[in-house]
Amino acid sequence: MSILLAVYITAAGMIVSSFCNVAGMRLAAGGSVWRPPSRCPVCIQPIKKRDLVPCCSYLYLGGKCRFCKNRISAIYPLMEGAGGVLFFLAYARFGLTAEFAAALLLISYLFIITISDITAMLIPDRVSLLFLLGAVLLKFFWLEEPAWTESFIGAVAGFFLLSAIIMTTRGGMGGGDLKIFTALGFFFGPCLLAVNFAAAVFTASMVVFLLYPFGIFKIGKPFPFAPAIAAGGIFTLFAGEICLKWYLSFL
Numbered sequence: 001m002s003i004l005l006a007v008y009i010t011a012a013g014m015i016v017s018s019f020c021n022v023a024g025m026r027l028a029a030g031g032s033v034w035r036p037p038s039r040c041p042v043c044i045q046p047i048k049k050r051d052l053v054p055c056c057s058y059l060y061l062g063g064k065c066r067f068c069k070n071r072i073s074a075i076y077p078l079m080e081g082a083g084g085v086l087f088f089l090a091y092a093r094f095g096l097t098a099e100f101a102a103a104l105l106l107i108s109y110l111f112i113i114t115i116s117d118i119t120a121m122l123i124p125d126r127v128s129l130l131f132l133l134g135a136v137l138l139k140f141f142w143l144e145e146p147a148w149t150e151s152f153i154g155a156v157a158g159f160f161l162l163s164a165i166i167m168t169t170r171g172g173m174g175g176g177d178l179k180i181f182t183a184l185g186f187f188f189g190p191c192l193l194a195v196n197f198a199a200a201v202f203t204a205s206m207v208v209f210l211l212y213p214f215g216i217f218k219i220g221k222p223f224p225f226a227p228a229i230a231a232g233g234i235f236t237l238f239a240g241e242i243c244l245k246w247y248l249s250f251l
């Protein structure tokens, strides 16, 4: 592993996740990703270019807007830091391969759907479509696994699994979740999709269990599921194969 390249990739991960934060919020609000330039939500002052450096800007501004001194949410530097770490881990795990490119595509997609679902409780269809298109192109030109048949079975499995859940829970999950799992089914294939789904349900259950006493979640009240899908997706990316082998050893 080249140390210099690892530093560049980590920095790129921070920049990409910072962009995904903005894209997730703007697409969920039905706006453009590119315009207008980023502004402080309180004083509406355009944010200076030097204050857009991932993580660093938040630290040297003391977590406050340069103009009105309003507190900036810590979620921005946290997501940017997580982006850097995940890009680095993807490089360390896959090296400069087609799998690495696929991992970056997946991580970026999961960042966008997480922010979009947290801020607006919806996942724009075009984000899932773009991810699916990216996955198809990667497979067509470069990526060998999973095989095309596995990808198609995975997409169909994701579609029918979520359709069945939507019908039986009558709105427990939505059309956004359906598109996410169809796209993830294509990306992972059916077996790893099962790992992703199980990990997402486990994550959501744990979060609800831990936060329920604080009144953050109420029975019957919808809550964003995409962050749990994203956590499951990251788990599957790095540990899915190991998890699957461990599970199959019991059969």
Ligand SMILES: [Zn+2]
Binding pocket: 040, 041, 042, 043, 044, 045, 065, 066, 067, 068, 069, 070
């Ligand atoms: Zn401000």
